[in-house]
Amino acid sequence: MTPDEAARLLAACAAFDNRQPSEMAKQAWAAALRGVPLDDDTFEAVARYYSAPAAPGETGRRWVEPHHVVSTRQKIREERLGTTIPAYNPTDPNEDAHTFVNRRRAQLHAIADGLEQPIPVQALTGGPHPRVAQALGNVGQMPTDEPYMPEGFRESIGMAAAPPELRIPCPKNGCHALIRQPCKTPHGRRRAQPHQARTDAVHATTGGAA
Numbered sequence: 001m002t003p004d005e006a007a008r009l010l011a012a013c014a015a016f017d018n019r020q021p022s023e024m025a026k027q028a029w030a031a032a033l034r035g036v037p038l039d040d041d042t043f044e045a046v047a048r049y050y051s052a053p054a055a056p057g058e059t060g061r062r063w064v065e066p067h068h069v070v071s072t073r074q075k076i077r078e079e080r081l082g083t084t085i086p087a088y089n090p091t092d093p094n095e096d097a098h099t100f101v102n103r104r105r106a107q108l109h110a111i112a113d114g115l116e117q118p119i120p121v122q123a124l125t126g127g128p129h130p131r132v133a134q135a136l137g138n139v140g141q142m143p144t145d146e147p148y149m150p151e152g153f154r155e156s157i158g159m160a161a162a163p164p165e166l167r168i169p170c171p172k173n174g175c176h177a178l179i180r181q182p183c184k185t186p187h188g189r190r191r192a193q194p195h196q197a198r199t200d201a202v203h204a205t206t207g208g209a210a
């Protein structure tokens with residue numbers, strides 16, 4: 001921010017702590033917050049610094065400093081990011097690393113600005129968000145508790161073929177096992193048999209051929 005912008009931010013601080021405006025302060029704050037824009041998040045950081053509940057043992061008056069603004073503003077933006085997974089691009093699953101990094105960076109920026117919603121990763125018991133499930137279903141042949149095996153490799157070394165139920169995610173509430181993952185008990189243990197709903201679903205999609 002510029003020295004004039006720093007003066008506006010200091011005026012907002014003064015509303016909380018009665019500090020006196022000074023030329024030196026505005027120059028110093030502009031230098032300390034050179035890379036920080038004067039936006040709603042920055043003003044919000046000051047307000048939040050003064051409204052936060054007192055820490056145990058905290059007495060004296062609060063006095064906001066540039067580093068508080070930086071760390072609180074960062075926290076505000078991180079809260080918006082929430083827990084996100086790397087963005088899967090449904091239109092181009094083969095995009096190269098460079099394009100992915102740029103797109104991901106732009107996405108994180110947009111989420112931190114509040115312009116885009118993060119893709120939530122839900123609690124394991126609740127099953128993943130459909131968009132997450134779709135993304136995960138497209139990640140190679142990577143069952144959770146088995147080493148990587150190319151399609152058809154199990155059969156080629158004489159192992160039993162994967163059960164047909166594993167070709168689809170489990171529709172049962174509380175399970176929602178992903179493609180190629182076994183069904184789980186309510187305690188998260190692997191079930192020996194897939195849920196009936198999954199068996200019914202796979203037979204419906206294959207017309208009973210499986």
Ligand SMILES: [Zn+2]
Nearest residue numbers: 170175183195
């Ligand atoms: Zn299941």
